[in-house]
Amino acid sequence: MQDLELQAVESALTDLVDGERRWATTTLEQRRDLLTRMRELTGAHAQEWVDTAVQIKGLDPNSPLVGEEWMSGPYVMAASLGVLADTLDHLAKGRSPLADVKFHDVRDRVAVNVLPTSVYDELLLSGFSAEVWLRRGVSRAAAKAEAGLAQLDPSRTAGIGVVLGAGNIMSIAPLDVLYELIAHNRVVVLKLNPITDPLLPVFSKVLAPLIEVGAVRIVTGGAEVGGALVQHDLVNHVHMTGSARTHDAIVWGVGDEAVERKRAGDPKLTKPVTSELGGVSPTIVIPGRWSNADLKFQAQHVATQRLHNGGYNCVASQALIISSDWDQKDRFLAEVRNAIAAAPERAAYYPGSDDRVASALESYPNAERLGPGGGRLLVDDVRPDSAEPILSGEYFSPVYGVVEIPGTGASFTAAAARTANEVFAGTLGVNIIAAPASVKELGAAFDDLVEDLHYGTIAINAWTGVGYLTPTASWGAYPGHTIDDVQSGIGVVHNAWLMDGIERTVVRGPFRPAPRSVIRGELALSPKPPWFVNNKTAATTGKRLTEFAADPRASRLPGIFASALRG
Template sequence: MTATTAQEIDSAIAALRLGEIEWSRTPLRGRRELLEQIHTATAECAREWVETAAAIKGLDADSPLLGEEWVSGPYSLLTGAAALAESLAALEGGGSPVDGYRMREAPGNRTAVDVFPASGFDRLLLNGFSAQVWSKPGVDAATVRARAGLGQRTPERTDGIAVVLGAGNIFSIAPLDVLYQLYADNRVVVLKLNPITDPLLPVFEKIFAPAIARGFVRIVTGGADIGTALVHHPDVESVHMTGSALTHDAIVFGAGADGARRKAARKPLLDKPITSELGGVSPSIVVPGRWSRADLRFQAEHLATQRLHNNGYNCVAAQVAVISGDWPQKQQFLDELRAAMNRAPARTAYYPGSAQRVAAARAEYPEAQKLGAHGERTLVTGLAPIKSEPALHTEYFAPVLGVIEIPGAAAEFLAEAVRVCNDEFEGTLGANIIAHPRTMKSLGADFDTAVATLRYGTVAINAWTGLGYLTARASWGAFPGHSIHDVQSGIGVVHNALLIADPERTVVRGPFRPSPRSVLRGEFTLSPKPPWFVTNRTGATTLRRLTDFARNPRVSALPGIFASALRG
């Protein structure tokens, strides 16, 4: 595959300049129809997309882990395009995208929008799961409604050309970021693929063919030199990137010692706005309680999934579990966690630098345990809850999981765990809380306070924050307030298909137990073991069928999805 040249960059930018004029003249109906065309093309390319992704990641054709590629690939783009199309239809009709969605008060004088479930199908397919988008403090429901729509409230006022620097880990990130620039920010877009994803170029060109034909989108390949040329091109107005804080700083300030000096002097090289979705060290807080043996096993698999999904190559992968040192079941839980990490299927370390990052973690923590069939996974216990602890400020982006112990029973433990996560961890992208329903009930307002106090862009309760990524109408990004000088997990949000202005966070909730145990123990939720669990035996089949359902939602498809899910 030939990399893009400087001449091709100029040609792409020139085409987008003309395309911006066409975009400004495209009414809401035409923009909605474009989304519908992209939806159709995504469905047509779904199998090719997954097969290409499997080849990149070294997954066998019969691996249950292929489910990860179905759900974090074409499924995410299908649901994102469909949800955006519904928002544009609401605006076409003179309404707001949030019309019909319940809004309620959230702690701290915030407004919460119930964004999931959004339909009866959602309630059936992910029964017991929910998601809310919270406003910033002081924003009332009327303001949320009035401002929802972002750039599509004034579609004729376009905002230039944006460069999107695509990610190399989750393959729907780049196309979803393109849609967000087009619709939320009302910009035409040049997407520079991460070299890992270059084999997907033909797929993405087919998916975005209607937008490419009209000059709204261009897709290019190449290395860092191409990315640099794009972001500094005089006709480019803004930049969006996904990656690490180190990559962000190299783009904004330059690389090496010169870049470090510019950052210290607060003199960026980049003279245009940049938004970003970056990583960090994501925590999972395990609140002590009285759990059954089945609860211990299930939640250990849950935590293992939070770390080992995509082999740990996720910006929001849980890197450190925070547990109570006084929990009587602590050792049982850790034993189940080791067993779950051992049971998870072996996989290829496809992401560049993975082996070196694992080796660095083991050199830092020589007492770490090697887990997995080939000792490819690492568990580090006994971490200190202080900022100087390397595992709290180094994003390993690999199958490395640490454990911190904090003293106390549920109430005092949770309050201190939240403080530690806020003050000592690097990054603010996502935090998980695992807690028994009985414990949450006993904590009452203290539990709600803990959720509101966590400074993270997505907070998941008895669910993984990755579900927030998969929920099209949820916002996705760091907790607001970062700047280019201390970027942490990034600036701005993506996804957010209701086009809610300046959301603060997404809060996701799930059932503590899978069905049928949930029903027998009084939770009354019907979801079995989630198909995204790395230990789910039928994940590939279930999530392939769910992707087909996203192509064409229909009652007749439900029995097949349920049957596969129950066998997981």
């Protein structure tokens, strides 16, 4: 590690020791105002943010794919800052952030309705909804009383936290900083992933109010800088986003050292660690009677779940679970092949991607090579076995598998839940695609499927990425993992209402886009979602959504609708 990098680490931590004292005396009203100012700054610097991300990822600046950078970057940051500011405003007035929220019972749990939360949500995300399931035993009264987490006693700070930033989705690092600071009341040093170092000027501008008050510092550097930070005596907590392998290297070491430490229960890193680590996300397709348009649209949906951001998403779908007895299976898989092949070309910007694709080809030499240059792999003969490479580890590249299991109706849904829980590595997210008629026909068996899936986010006729984009939803693995079997991580982030006792988030969307949704009886007016990889106006829609999130005004809605309808 360079001397300058070491000096930067020491300087950042020293500053935060003083900053923690100032943060402890910063009132809830002042904190609210800091977040409101940051939302304005996010809007002001959104174009620079997106331009930098486009450069990092080698995207064509004129491509609709730029919409991904708007929506998964400044859009979700601005939206989250708005909700967090409202949460602090509630707390400052002595009210629970959940005071006006709708609850309902789901099986033997309490669920909190987190989408839609306003008329704007109902208009912009017509037909989409989300709920957070609380853990068994958490009552409505307890949920209201405990919402606010560490901000219930803002003067009681919790030391210094380190956030090891992600290198794929450009809002992950600043959102994780917000959660450390607000949910846990820890001042934060953010270590950027080297891939995102070009965003340092933008992040410094957006986070300026927190930097000025002494609550946040940003450093850059490689693995040695990260190692020095997490082991530093002044650091009380570590949060990271990445892979389970990286987590274990930080917590346990590497090679023989890691083996011995795990055997002895003697971690190299002894301070508390929370994490979001991805996994092998399944998409379960429920057999039904679909029209040709349904088959094509849902194939594009699957292609998006795999290929959004080039496949470099912690919650990218890596394999279908599909019924071998579904009479439309072959037609659907043909549409999936077409959709994957036809998805827009982009650079393989994430380090090691080509090597991981090559590794998949070694494991599956008969894989179909699709798309420009044959760089996207489809493996259609994956056994439902945890020994399968495509199910046991995250490829983090455009590699997709198909797992066929027998059955229809309730027998299929029960088998699909077992396969997803027992065979696929990780518990971050799972997608379910099911026609409304199939959901109705399954009845309680469909509800059993949702309950039985042990995943942090479950998306029904939506992609789990919608959960990431919803500030009031939680984001993280299913609870119960430990540092010696970390799977998809420990703890949650986002959760802008600062709820405690979270089990999972469940997202629902329309099976069909408008106008077919209305014609077929769905109460949804949403056209093709702007996050679809083949959406023609995603860049314009994403930019307009970001402008709205940074400064919500009804006068912005017609422009958003006009762009979205052309997508």
